[in-house]
Amino acid sequence: MAQEPQEYIQQKVNPILENLVTQLLLERPEQLAPFMIKWLSQNSKTPAAAALTEGVNVLSELKLEMEKLQEEVRELEAQVEAKRGDKTGPLTAGSEAVDALQSMEESEDDEEVEDVVPPPALTSRGHRASVSAEAYGQWNPEKAFVAPVYEKSDEQKTRLANVLKESFLFSGLESPDIKIVIDAMQEKIVEKDTRLINQGEDGDCLYVVEEGQMNCYIRRQDGAEDMVKECTSGDAFGELALLYNCPRAASVQAAERSVLWELGRESFNNIVKKAAVAHRDQLEEFLLKVPLLKGMDAYERSSLCDALQPTSFAQGDVIVQQGDIGDVFYILQDGSATVSKVYVAGTPAKEVLKLGPGDYFGELALLKGEPRAASVIALTECKCYTLSRRTFNRLLGPLEEILRRNATKYD
Template structure:
């Protein structure tokens, strides 16, 4: 039987849907699929009303064969024209000829987008008709030379302000992947802005220049529908953040946010946000991809599947002698060793510790309890200073399906090895007892 060639347009649609499904992890697959493609259809209708440019959003009529109509050409040199990220207009001259304009591919404006529930990330939630996710947050190119020459702004703050701001942003998912020096850059670059009641902080449809973290005051996020009706999305009562979506995806503001009372907002400029947060996320992905590719078990994953795992990892550090896993605890995830050495041990019924294994860079542990859905069967202790990448249980169940058969095989080997080590420990203990008795005769 000949090989079946999958059309690029179908591959594009299925890839977008798969990415959205993996990140959202819905309980009802059929309902999620229905809502997703219904939203795509509605989005396409809306785009058609705004001009012929987006008419073939998901068709094979696109110039580049990806299923997304992205091509318009420069009147001077014939190169592809991009939409300007500053004024959000399609120029007649390409970025090579203008040189000064920052450009964004038209497909970045055409692709459907979604984000997690705002209750998790402290931003205004998307309405149902926009619930499809955009995953590539690097829609605006980050020039390597500019990034090296760029120096982040620094605004003076008291120690109390610095501590408070650090506590406000460290809980936000967006910043969790940043290294300590990157977090320091973010905090140093934020300045405090006073707002008054009824002031519109961000306006729907406008470009995005700042990200905001609430220091004090109440705020309301809302949208105006095509019919002119106002729909309230969420209220912020003294805490939260908003404004990152327009900066991440280089699109106009999705909603408006108005101050309901006088207050203060910590404000971060677009350049610092993108060069620190976005590049931090890129570095994290590249670093974790390198780590994951060193794990033989994960060779069963496709590049795309491995990328999803990489984006789900959290870095954790442990010092020599510190317990990473405690025997009998609930299983909350698995670990990949990046740097250092750990000892796997089992405490038997006599209270004696039996060393089962020693693991180093490129090894992993903690997956067996997740597969068996049982408590931890052994303890893991740092034998040196250790850096690990941690994958939470829900992400494990969602992303590592192709590897479970290999893990199950390892589980059988592990059980046999544990039994052998326990048997040997029991023999050693009996010999010690015999020698002790003989020494007293």
């Protein structure tokens, strides 16, 4: 089922447009087009933003315009120099003016099209400092990021490390980064019914649940709210506002007293965001093509992106062995594999099925809690994405009926 246009606009297009307009209002650039093109190309990490920037061939026109302007600047400089020469006599090779002009020309030569847009004045006219900070950063020389350190007991650190291991967003981090994240997080305890996040507001931090339950709600047109997700131990929420610089996409409220860990925007952006966005974008396109996942909404698919781990197998590798205990679910991204089964002990295995890109396997042992019912062998080099039993239950639980129905293909 393709995404509905309204849902697509709400989830993909609006966040980008809203943020672009915010930046326009904050910066109020004289030249709209170069500003917007630069902003879009630098924020084109999401598929939706990439789509927006597609076909923007105005760049080449801008390049021409820039060359013309540079030519005019050179002429004007020559005139200034000529006038100065009239007054002060010829310039010597070592003079300051020549040095200055030379360095100006050198830097012009170095400039690429993306340097066309002059740095905007850092005058913030709005209150959304949190949103503008990163956009300004694109013109500001980058300052070394120093993550905050919030004192914690060893017991707190151990608890937090265990929670982060369970969290899809953080589980891919290298251990030095995990340490920084642990230092930068603050424990937060919320009582039942506390509304921690309000849909539509700006967001400056995300949370990871250690204990308890936080429910996510989305407001309908008629004002009523639908509960869209229950976040329990290991789940992160509030990440969308930080990942995509958009207002909060849902409200989040404590269903019971909960222990959370809070991470600020700056720490998230500097340590986690880049990897998370790259991973989501790379996978999202592929997952859209997996028939099993067609019924998932965009948010569920994004969460799945965070959780899937890439693994490769060489030609001939036995990926799954009949009779083994199975704890992993696989989606084949690239390559082909054969599924074969020994029906009577001591007789040769018979091929049941061939698998190609977008096919999945390994689900039966997870669904039924039984040993592997067949072997899967790589016919070529195979690139797979895997889910552990726990993430499979958490993320593909709603697909259980489809998975069970599809299992008849092995009969």
